[in-house]
Amino acid sequence: MNQHYQNIIETIFHQIKNEENPGEVASYIPELANEDPEHFAVSIQLINEENYSYGDHQTKFSIQSISKVLLLCLVYRDMDEKIWERVDVEPSGNPFNSLVQLESDNGIPRNPFLNAGALVITDILIDLFDDPKKEFLAFVRDLTDSKTISYSETVAESELKIGFRNAALCNFIKSFGNIKNDPEDVLNLYSLICSVEMTTLELCNAFTFLANGGKKIIDKKEILTKSQAKRVNAIMQTCGFYDESGEFSFRVGLPGKSGVGGGIVALFPGRYVITVWSPKLNPKGNSYRGMKFLEQFTTATEESIF
Amino acid sequence: MNQHYQNIIETIFHQIKNEENPGEVASYIPELANEDPEHFAVSIQLINEENYSYGDHQTKFSIQSISKVLLLCLVYRDMDEKIWERVDVEPSGNPFNSLVQLESDNGIPRNPFLNAGALVITDILIDLFDDPKKEFLAFVRDLTDSKTISYSETVAESELKIGFRNAALCNFIKSFGNIKNDPEDVLNLYSLICSVEMTTLELCNAFTFLANGGKKIIDKKEILTKSQAKRVNAIMQTCGFYDESGEFSFRVGLPGKSGVGGGIVALFPGRYVITVWSPKLNPKGNSYRGMKFLEQFTTATEESIF
């Protein structure tokens, strides 16, 4: 492994580990609230196939909203640019689960990384495949070359039980005609998709094709075209962190995506994918230590796409 | 000049020139409405000092909102990160002159490229310098090494006469205490700053330090630190095109900024700055041919930051 990156990662890791960790574990999904708040892991996967991990990198965690990127890729591959008739690519300037804009935008979500947008993409997924649940998992396992990756039915059910806001969003979009299937089916599948569990290194592997022009680095298989991969990265850059997207772009300077489970993945096209996991969230719902780690990492490496 | 870029530029230029040009020249500023709608120019300035221009590249045009980036840089250099106490860095999801978000955000504009944000930066400029009008022009002339660059008093007055929306914004922000000076003084200076006129190549030169880690390419003078330059680019990426910022990021894949005079500047950090000028605007207020040109340019060069 590149000694340069390894040193930087270890230094920052220990520094942050020794500082206060003032965030809050996501408590609205009861199952996630049980997560040990002090978990802290980081992995980097270079395009040249080297990788390096540190901390609790052997523990799988709930990737939650990060799944929306993989979901988008699976559906984008099939639908190509027609997908944008159902969802837009603009940052929203609003929290992840806001209903306000949907009302003025007639049920077209602002982007695929809002819950509203991901529900629409899930609805398309149901129409594309006979067994969408199986298909999505197969897609993720193929990307990571890991057969141990699975849904957590417990987490999915835990989320469904309190998922009234998502049920509101789904029924609201349905009232505009932009959900075709039964809202309950869409919500069930969506919760499962968000419940996927991985280690930080597996999550890096799931995203390497996006840092590699659309191709997996091991077998060079094309998942998306070069242009499609760039576009997914562009959407992550502008919309990956809800109403903190500008802040992340500003501080970290890389496209990325966060999840309420405390994971953040970011990538430097042509070079690497980096994943940090720490369950405590800042008030905007992004991992407190994850944001801090990545800001210090790109400052130390002096690398950003800008 | 790099023959590769030159060929691509000429090819795309002629192709677009022969296609329909369905936009509308900005009519709300009477002086701008007189602009010949068929003007069309492009310039590219490489970091290695080569440059190349094509079309009406000897005609100066009103850069309008593009000036907001230069204004931000001048004030950012002086205030450093304290500037963000007065303006945020998030995309707004709303048109450039919307008042709605200001009400819920208590007078803190979402970003410095909304009119609201640029008015606040102008207010700071007034407090920083004895003669802010002279200072801003000197800054722009230094960046471009061109002494012929000037304000257009005619355009500035023309805009002021119909600038009731900006007067509303300025008074509204003042009511929250985030404008310190007399709203009329702020509006006068703001209109002047937007009225600056340049050629496409001069505009490239004004932005090269942002593609060069904060340093001018000719005399290596540091305008901003490396980190500050990256951050300005990041804000352009997420907020440079009002509620079409996501679309530009998605289609073109470069940080950039548009103006209602029909200019667009975009840059590839470490490589080049490219400027297109064509006065007819699409419904979102960005140059119709400018958007099209840049999309085709990054598709043809297969270069984007993603």
Added chain:
Amino acid sequence: MNQHYQNIIETIFHQIKNEENPGEVASYIPELANEDPEHFAVSIQLINEENYSYGDHQTKFSIQSISKVLLLCLVYRDMDEKIWERVDVEPSGNPFNSLVQLESDNGIPRNPFLNAGALVITDILIDLFDDPKKEFLAFVRDLTDSKTISYSETVAESELKIGFRNAALCNFIKSFGNIKNDPEDVLNLYSLICSVEMTTLELCNAFTFLANGGKKIIDKKEILTKSQAKRVNAIMQTCGFYDESGEFSFRVGLPGKSGVGGGIVALFPGRYVITVWSPKLNPKGNSYRGMKFLEQFTTATEESIF
């Protein structure tokens, strides 16, 4: 019957009958779309027990949102002023099924005559009674002294099948904790309550206690206290016609309530209740002929509460 009122009613009825009827029958509930659009009936019930009807006054129709007033009264009687902890009494300035305000008001609906507000009142009804469905019907039958009044299960099911907007509202409020029961149960009962069918005279009778200081006129039974009855009338005055409430107050000058089935009930405290039914709706969702009739009626009688 008071010959004065009778003459005025017949004159206006024939005049309007001969004029164009440009509205649209509510088409979003399939069952209501089958209603004969030319139905037209009017009834007036004086506090002195006289009444008079004209037109299709023997046909029962779906009173829809008018039911919200009766629902409010049943729950208000039981809860007294504690009810206002769950729903406010302010006009909304928005359409009947808007979700926007709920987001900023943390799930407290603006008033009990918005769908959001009526869903909350339905939720309370479920907690108050063992068999709320039976209880509400018994309440309406008692008010009207009519045992033939019933729910229309067909209409209720027809509405439920397309009621995604209401499902969104109900789940959204639940996400704020202001719905206690299962959203599905609330939605089922709410649809039934709106499906009640009556004639115009029966509808007058259902409302006479509100024009009579809270007491039924036949048996003097107190349904609400004098103060409660006044307050319900006040809410009808400010909130009875969605975002046309000001217009109705302005043109007609009486408290009233409309339903998407084409019914409108209005009342003059101490004097009478008047009901008009005509299924075609104006763009704001209120009966076109009903609004016109009542405006001409209060102009001709020179009676309004103002």
Added chain:
Amino acid sequence: MNQHYQNIIETIFHQIKNEENPGEVASYIPELANEDPEHFAVSIQLINEENYSYGDHQTKFSIQSISKVLLLCLVYRDMDEKIWERVDVEPSGNPFNSLVQLESDNGIPRNPFLNAGALVITDILIDLFDDPKKEFLAFVRDLTDSKTISYSETVAESELKIGFRNAALCNFIKSFGNIKNDPEDVLNLYSLICSVEMTTLELCNAFTFLANGGKKIIDKKEILTKSQAKRVNAIMQTCGFYDESGEFSFRVGLPGKSGVGGGIVALFPGRYVITVWSPKLNPKGNSYRGMKFLEQFTTATEESIF
């Protein structure tokens, strides 16, 4: 004087006088902040020409927004129903100086009692009369038969100096074309109109024609037609208390209007006008003691229009 009303007024007055007075004097207009917060006065004027006053009823106070009703009447008399092309009659559901709705309503204010609406009416006033400032004062003096009523130039200037929110509103409406004159002229006149000072009894007298079918009670002069007077009352009912209009209608049950100077006027058509003045305001900007007094007054008299 009717002994009944006199007794009720004195009883309630003393009771409230002995209770806590937790509101805040309007501090945003510096001149008003100097008002003695313990001033407390009430007057009632019956249609039969009797009147009765209690407390500090000999002190003139700034009627502020209450002037908007008189302004509306003066312009309504001249324009008749054409006035509603420039301003609507719907409650807003928002604070008195909100800009949000104006943006979606294209510069047509929701009602004439919002600042936005009153600015539009002031703009019309300027077009109707050669000397609108003189004309308005003459109108108020005629209504009250009091030649001592005047503008307070000091209060008007004090308000203008900090009136950035109103300047924002005025310029915003101008940007939609619904203000015809220079915003500065409109703002100057508007501040004067709000600065009119009267005693509580004079204020009663200014409103008696609205309780008397449009005619002054002394000389029977018609100010408005019967229908126009009813309509002004209807708008007061639905829009007289900003986003507390529903609450006032609900608790007091009379049409009325409040001002930030601590005055409230309410009227019972055909019977009386009642005015209370107490400078401390509740969080919604209405007189704390004024609201309380009127609620207890209509409860005690058991009189309300409902």
